[in-house]
Amino acid sequence: MRVVLAGGGTAGHIEPALALAEAMRRLDPSTSITCLGTERGLETRLVPARGYDLQLIPAVPLPRTLTPALLSMPGRLSGAINAAAAVLDKVRADALVGFGGYVAAPAYLAAKRRGIPIIVHEANPRPGLANRLGARYAAHIFSGHPECSLPKADYIGTPLRGQIASLERFSMGDKARSWFGLQTDRPTLLVFGGSQGARSLNHAALAAAPTLRRAGVQVLHMLGPKNTLDEEPPPGDPQYVVLPYVDRMELAYAAADLALCRAGALTCAELTAVGLPAAYVPLPIGNGEQRINAATIERGGGGLMIDDSDLTPDWIIQNVLPILRDPNRVAAMSEAASALGRKDADVVLARKVLSL
Known part of the structure; x- marks a missing residue:
């Protein structure tokens, strides 16, 4: 054929x-x-x-x-x-x-x-x-x-890559964190804005970085291939790893406990398939489909949603950080996200x- x-x-x-x-x-x-x-x-x-x-x-x-x-x-x-x-x-x-x-x-x-x-x-x-x-x-x-x-x-x-559809996220966690130079025993936030990145997510996450690190949270941050930083986060523990793009997204998902991301159809399909909860920031332009995508997952208990105009470093500290510091809540949201996936x-x- x-x-x-x-x-x-x-x-x-x-x-x-x-x-x-x-x-x-x-x-x-x-x-x-x-x-x-x-x-x-x-x-x-x-x-x-x-x-x-x-x-x-x-x-x-x-x-x-x-x-x-x-x-x-x-x-x-x-x-x-x-x-x-x-x-x-x-x-x-x-x-x-x-x-x-x-x-x-x-x-x-x-x-x-x-x-x-x-x-x-x-x-x-x-x-x-x-x-x-x-x-x-x-x-x-x-x-x-x-x-x-x-x-x-x-x-x-939505059809997904075999490496993502078959991902055993929890059994791969330690290996995936080591792949990115992260420690295996710290709560981990994944930040990404789709294949092109998102400036609003980049700025908010980087500004929240000092507080996240003081709270013991490590971050894997994908900027997007065309985005640059005025200044790299200072080295130290917990790690704040910044990359322009990641081809092995299954490893990024396995390394994370929670994501901060856009709400494109592919992103939502992948995160629910692997059971990774997220704080979704729908793209503020277009015909509103990203808001519908995120709202479906939020109603099911698999994530949060925040408007792009309302995303600030303080919002991340007040809403994302408490989840990362509560393993039971992370587990419950993971299970809820997974129930929505295909x-x-x-x-x-x-x-x-x-x-x-």
Whole structure:
């Protein structure tokens, strides 16, 4: 079977696509997989690193709603559709699976033109324009969130990397902390803002660092590849480890007792799958899907939520620090987070695709 995967731009689109690719290869090693992407997205690094064929088409950013901006797009969109159709022809695609993002809309329209079955996976409760478009032509629609607004979407969860879906966080804890140069017997906070980082989280966590360290808390802080620090935290114990990016996120999750992070669909899916509680800071722009993601987990007892505008060093000290100093509360929140997670979406979706 020859399958084309369309999902590019951010890790939230790319990682589920690659997780599906890995699951399909496990179920049927003869499956041919091609990923569509653009030259501006993270897929140019992530897809080749995982050993999959990447074909690039022009990027055509779509608005989230039908606006006058669409009037300037027909020429650019037509070129991207033609490029996507050429890839489908070249690989003789049997199916297209789209995850949203810049490449998905032209890929859906190209597959419709060629009569190729379309499968849509929407990770967020509120889909973007590309997946709303794709859902009109899709043979099957699947969602990563139980409150997804796409009609007839079948909730299966979000496909996750095998290393994360199979992670035994507690048994890996000591090894993971040693990997990052952390001590094995201290409460550990993981700070990250998604694949690109988040300045508001970076500033608040760094300003709270002296108090956290005096309280015996060590920190693993991922800044984001394009973010820099004016001044590194001073060395000493407990450790405050700052890294631009971490490829082995399963180790970061295993090392932590609690996370301070954004509430993207992939982040929430991964943290609940591994049972890691978090203080979620939804992205203040967009269509509000991150707030819905975090609210679902907060209601279930697996995390806290704070508006980006209200996040301060004092809030971290008053709300995050007491949790880290209470092992029983950490354990209860971990169990609640785990109850909300889905670990098998990659295999479920792979079987659906291969059944075509």
